[in-house]
Structure formats: C-alpha cells, structure tokens
Amino acid sequence: MLRKMINFFPYSFILLLLKQMTKKDFDVIIIGAGVSGLTAAALLSKSGLKVCVLERHYLIGGYLQGFDRKGFVFDTAIHWLNQCGDQGTVTKVFEYLGKDFPRPITMQSIHQHETKNYSFVLTNNPEELKAQLINDFPHEEAGIEKFFKAARTVADVSNKFPQFFLSNESLSGFEKMTYKLKQLRIIYPIIKYALYGGEKGVEKGLRKFFKDERLLELFCSEPDLLSCLFPIAWAYNKDYQNPPIGGSKVIPEWLESKIEKNGSEVILSAEVTNIGIVNNVFQEVTYKKRHKDYTISANHLIAACDIDTLYNKLLPAEAVPQKLKEKLAKSELYSSSLTISVALDCTAESLGFKDVMLYLFNEETKRTEHISGDPHKSFISILAPTVRDKTLAPEGQGTLNIFVPAWMMYENNWKTKVNEKGEFV
Structure with a gap:
C-alpha cells in the first residue's frame, strides 16, 4: 500500500x-x-x-x-568585558544579529592597585604605568622594560584569538589537525610564560624580570605569570570595556x-x-x-x-x-565571589570614588590567601558604576559594588544547610 x-x-x-x-x-x-x-x-x-x-x-x-x-x-x-571593541569577536557576532546592539564603552582607567606602600593605576595607555614604575624603581628599569615587552607579545597573541572562533564539532578530522597546528603557531610565543604558576611558580617567573620585593607587591594576588601579563596586554589592545x-x-x-x-x-x-x-x-x-x-x-x-x-x-x-x-x-574550580551591592544616598564621587576598578591588598598576605575566601585576608575590589553611568541611580545618588573572592565551603559552607534538592539554603 x-x-x-x-x-x-x-x-x-x-x-x-x-x-x-x-x-x-x-x-x-x-x-x-x-x-x-x-x-x-x-x-x-x-x-x-x-x-x-x-x-x-x-x-x-x-x-x-x-x-x-x-x-x-x-x-x-x-567587572569588565573583553572582545566587545570595534574588532572584537563579540561585536562581530552581535553586529550579525543587528546593528542596534547595546555598545559597551571602552575603559580609559582600568585598575587601581592600592597597598600599604604604593598606589598604581593601569590605564588604556600602559606606557604611563611603565613610566611610573621606572620612576619609582629606577634600578629595575631594564627588567620593567622587559616585562612590558613581554606584555606586548601577549597583546599581539591576544589580538589573534578571534581566529580560534571555530568549534571542533564543526571540523573534519584533517581540519581539526590543521586547526590545532594553527593555534599552536599563534600561542607559541607565550607558552614559556604559562610555565610559571602557583605560589612559588609565579614568583619565580616574576623574578626573571625584577628582584625588588616592593615591586613584586604589585602582583601579590595573581596565581600565575600570565595573569600578571594579560591585564597589561588587554590594556595595550584597548580591550577593556564597561557595560553599556x-x-x-x-x-x-x-x-x-x-x-x-x-x-x-x-x-x-x-x-x-x-x-x-x-x-x-x-x-x-x-x-x-x-x-x-x-x-x-x-x-x-x-x-x-x-x-x-x-x-x-x-x-x-x-x-x-x-x-x-x-x-x-576532580576538575580544578575557580573561586566565586561574595558581592555586596550598595545604594548610596550621595554620589560615589563625593566619597572619592572614580571610574576605575579599585583593588585593595594586604601585601603581607600569602598569594593563595588572597583568593581563599577569608574576608580578613582576601583582596577586595570595588566598583562605582554610577560615576560613568548616571542612569543606574536616582539623581544625586550612586552605587557601589564590592567583591571579595570566595569559596562555598568557607566557614562550613557560609553556615548554610543543604535542602532535599542539594541546594544551599
């Protein structure tokens, strides 16, 4: 039939x-x-x-x-966005969906690092930070120049990351092989920096550039050498964006x-x-x-x-x-964060906050303790979004976002209980 x-x-x-x-x-x-x-x-x-x-x-x-x-x-x-600039991968995808997508704003001032002894600001012109460091540590000039040259190398590699914008599932066996070789060729210049991680590893990597203990304070919370280089690299590429x-x-x-x-x-x-x-x-x-x-x-x-x-x-x-x-x-997990969202009855500027991510460190704390989840030892970061975007608060008022790295298991899972669904409550 x-x-x-x-x-x-x-x-x-x-x-x-x-x-x-x-x-x-x-x-x-x-x-x-x-x-x-x-x-x-x-x-x-x-x-x-x-x-x-x-x-x-x-x-x-x-x-x-x-x-x-x-x-x-x-x-x-x-905290910030990447790849949302004019040539960014995210921008290219969103432009395909519609030219009307909300445009993130390129950051001018990025990080302000505050310790007991020093204050450093990373802007979208890292040469300014390099000049300040050379002025404060003239005996380390050669190492500082070498460090920022390494950051430039990382920046060049980072600019090529959009070439990785293909899923392995979309490739044939031969294409996967050639794609991996292409990736290896692009990242090869920075592989040597990826070898320095952990408490001892990152310090060993940094000491290849400079020896002064006071200068090492600038990177006292970073878990590996690439984490020290990438922020400066992104700044060279002007690849830090604020939300729209x-x-x-x-x-x-x-x-x-x-x-x-x-x-x-x-x-x-x-x-x-x-x-x-x-x-x-x-x-x-x-x-x-x-x-x-x-x-x-x-x-x-x-x-x-x-x-x-x-x-x-x-x-x-x-x-x-x-x-x-x-x-x-058994996989390694990144820390989460404890976030406090603060509504102010005054502007953030009146309290001295600027349009920059403020990092507060205790340089005497061990590197691993900065992301331990212990609020007495972890570094603290503070954002004042209303300095740049007045639509986020009523007129004459402002907001602060305070972040502290945290792990769920801290203090007996933050003194929570687990319900029948396995959720922390």
Whole structure:
C-alpha cells in the first residue's frame, strides 16, 4: 500500500507528510538563558529555526544579569568585558544579529592597585604605568622594560584569538589537525610564560624580570605569570570595556528581543528536571514551572548550563561515561565571589570614588590567601558604576559594588544547610 502511495504522490509530498507525522514542538531547545544560551538562540532563530530557551531563574542573563531596587540598578557579576571593541569577536557576532546592539564603552582607567606602600593605576595607555614604575624603581628599569615587552607579545597573541572562533564539532578530522597546528603557531610565543604558576611558580617567573620585593607587591594576588601579563596586554589592545549605558542587563534584554522577534521564546522560572534520550538520540525535555510539569520535544538540544547538573542530574546515567564524571569531580574550580551591592544616598564621587576598578591588598598576605575566601585576608575590589553611568541611580545618588573572592565551603559552607534538592539554603 505504501509503495502505491509513493507512486501516486510526489516524493517531496511524502517527505513533508512524514515530517509532519513526527513533528517536534521546536527545532532546538536550549537550557540556560545566560549570554551564551541567548546568543545561540538569537543566531538559530535568525536562521529560521524555532527555538525555546528554558531558564530556571526568574531573570535572564547569567553573569550579565542585573536587578533593580527602588530606582537603583545593579550588575550582579561583571567587572569588565573583553572582545566587545570595534574588532572584537563579540561585536562581530552581535553586529550579525543587528546593528542596534547595546555598545559597551571602552575603559580609559582600568585598575587601581592600592597597598600599604604604593598606589598604581593601569590605564588604556600602559606606557604611563611603565613610566611610573621606572620612576619609582629606577634600578629595575631594564627588567620593567622587559616585562612590558613581554606584555606586548601577549597583546599581539591576544589580538589573534578571534581566529580560534571555530568549534571542533564543526571540523573534519584533517581540519581539526590543521586547526590545532594553527593555534599552536599563534600561542607559541607565550607558552614559556604559562610555565610559571602557583605560589612559588609565579614568583619565580616574576623574578626573571625584577628582584625588588616592593615591586613584586604589585602582583601579590595573581596565581600565575600570565595573569600578571594579560591585564597589561588587554590594556595595550584597548580591550577593556564597561557595560553599556543601563548596565550589563541591557545585553541579554536585547538578545531576548531578537529571539522573540524571530518567533522563538524564552521561558523563565522553568527548572529542567529530565532530558529524554531514546536509542542515544535526544527526544524531549521535561521542566517544572509553578509546581507543574511540562514536556516539550525538539530535534536538537543545547545545554548552556552548568556541566555538573547536566551530567549528574539531567542526563540518563548511562549517557555519560563514568570516567568523564570522575574527571569532572576532580576538575580544578575557580573561586566565586561574595558581592555586596550598595545604594548610596550621595554620589560615589563625593566619597572619592572614580571610574576605575579599585583593588585593595594586604601585601603581607600569602598569594593563595588572597583568593581563599577569608574576608580578613582576601583582596577586595570595588566598583562605582554610577560615576560613568548616571542612569543606574536616582539623581544625586550612586552605587557601589564590592567583591571579595570566595569559596562555598568557607566557614562550613557560609553556615548554610543543604535542602532535599542539594541546594544551599
């Protein structure tokens, strides 16, 4: 009977019929409405695909998330942005989505390092900092020149990073090999600097440039030599940007508008509870919203969420090799941060704050203790966003964002408890 139907109807009609019989709710489901998930959704929906983004939080944005309180607007995580200048990778992607994207602002003053003995400012002209250091440490002039020359090398390599903007999954076996060789050729000049990490390693690396202990204070919190060089390199490239006017949250809001304009959707307060796989092929996602379960299907899934939840809670146990889970459990993690968002009844400028990231250090603290999570020893960074963006607070008032590196396990998990979902409360 089927053969007779195929002979009677055009082949294209049969394909369309079969497609309709197995029609999915969406072409693509994306878990996570951070900037990566939203960008993927905007790109795919622009190409004509029907996309659904699921986000467990009631706000979009991830690290670019922001919130409002009584007329004050706060960024939750962003200290600065990279690759958002005229030639940046992010700019190129956003310009493809629309020329109307919110433009980050190139920073003039970047970091101000304050210790008991010294105050140093890194601007988008690092030669000014180099001149100050040579003036303060004339006996280290040769080493300082050598150090900033190394930073220039890192800057040149950093400018070539957009050439890495390809996913391995999009390459053939031969292309992967040639791509890796290209990457190696580009980063080769800075590999020697990557060898110096850890408490002793970074000091050993710095001593290849200068010996004066007082000069080493400038880098007292950096975990490796490249972390000392990259900030200066980015400054040479003018690759430090502040969020656009209105705060970092205007970027995810703009992405969401592009997604919805293209006929796709973002669902908030939607906690994914299961990823359905049949015969090693993705089929559907189940999520909970307002105590009710929903199941939606799609041809493809993008998980732009935390990998621990993905591998250990959402995917079927047999879908992820045990060795991969064990490797994940042993992986090195970066510290998070404790953030205090402060609304002021005066301007930040009246308290002496400027448009610069202020770093406060105790140079007598061990390097590893600066990111230990102990507020008595960790370095503190302070931003005053309203110095540059008056839209973030009512007239005549201001805001401060105070960050301290932190680990969740500090002081018995910050004296929290774990609920039945494994969440800290």
